[in-house]
Amino acid sequence: MDFTSQVVMVTGANGGIGSAIVNELLKTKASKIYACARNTDSLKGMFSDSRVQPVELDITKQENVKSAAAKCSDVTVLINNAGVAMGGLLGSQEKARIEIEVNYFGTHSMCTFFAPVLKNNGGGCIVNIASLLSFVNMPSIGTYSATKAAVHSLTQGLRGILTAQGTKIIGVYPGPVETRATKGLQMPMAKPDDVAAEIVIGIIEEREEIFPDKMSKEVMQGLAVDPKAVERQLGSC
Numbered sequence: 001m002d003f004t005s006q007v008v009m010v011t012g013a014n015g016g017i018g019s020a021i022v023n024e025l026l027k028t029k030a031s032k033i034y035a036c037a038r039n040t041d042s043l044k045g046m047f048s049d050s051r052v053q054p055v056e057l058d059i060t061k062q063e064n065v066k067s068a069a070a071k072c073s074d075v076t077v078l079i080n081n082a083g084v085a086m087g088g089l090l091g092s093q094e095k096a097r098i099e100i101e102v103n104y105f106g107t108h109s110m111c112t113f114f115a116p117v118l119k120n121n122g123g124g125c126i127v128n129i130a131s132l133l134s135f136v137n138m139p140s141i142g143t144y145s146a147t148k149a150a151v152h153s154l155t156q157g158l159r160g161i162l163t164a165q166g167t168k169i170i171g172v173y174p175g176p177v178e179t180r181a182t183k184g185l186q187m188p189m190a191k192p193d194d195v196a197a198e199i200v201i202g203i204i205e206e207r208e209e210i211f212p213d214k215m216s217k218e219v220m221q222g223l224a225v226d227p228k229a230v231e232r233q234l235g236s237c
């Protein structure tokens with residue numbers, strides 16, 4: 001897919017992987033980039049290019065998503081990047097409910113309200129930022145892993161129903177990336193800029209599944225050879 005003249009929307013664009021994707025898109029000939037954030041003040045001074053337009057958007061609020069779809073009716077590429085990871089597996093469901101609301105239901109709302117927009121604009125593309133943990137659970141962020149498995153399943157289903165309207169569906173499955181979300185985590189991590197560059201290349205090449213860093217590629221190879229060994233290995237993390 002050529003980004004020339006595309007109108008791209010990126011959710012959670014005020015930092016981490018999201019802002020790195022916007023910066024990477026600015027190297028292409030995309031005509032407009034809607035940079036979404038729950039609070040657009042957080043975008044101030046972040047992007048100096050006039051192609052970037054801030055949009056206030058909380059993806060857990062359906063009315064908010066619906067009005068964004070009405071207002072930004074020229075979107076041709078939707079990048080669902082917004083997400084949260086709160087930690088833990090068993091115990092109180094309070095954090096787990098927030099994770100599922102944002103990561104799964106929020107992404108689901110975005111796809112629901114933007115699928116007709118993309119159809120009207122000729123098909124376009126939906127890119128869901130899932131996780132390597134869509135494929136194997138890491139108990140220290142076990143409820144998060146479960147939400148990302150759900151996002152992967154949603155992505156597969158969308159491919160099934162939206163291909164007919166010409167919408168390309170891409171899933172992205174990063175390993176650990178150095179962002180706010182992983183602050184304090186003691187393990188090798190990819191840089192957001194490198195991950196964003198791989199994501200944009202993957203979209204251009206129309207890869208259905210993008211593994212944008214070394215660890216995601218290695219773990220996927222491990223899963224293909226011995227999935228139970230990988231499950232046991234991550235089970236202690």
Ligand SMILES: NC(=O)c1ccc[n+]([C@@H]2O[C@H](COP(=O)([O-])OP(=O)(O)OC[C@H]3O[C@@H](n4cnc5c(N)ncnc54)[C@H](OP(=O)(O)O)[C@@H]3O)[C@@H](O)[C@H]2O)c1
Binds near residue numbers: 082129175176
């Ligand atoms: N970092 C990793 O190791 C890693 C690995 C695999 C996948 N991912 C995924 O990559 C994506 C980006 O994460 P990141 O690492 O860049 O983390 P991050 O820096 O914490 O960014 C998360 C973004 O999501 C936004 N967000 C949270 N709740 C939202 C809501 N209800 N509505 C709209 N936006 C919301 C945040 O906005 P606020 O500033 O308003 O909170 C922030 O912009 C997430 O989907 C994450 O699960 C990350």
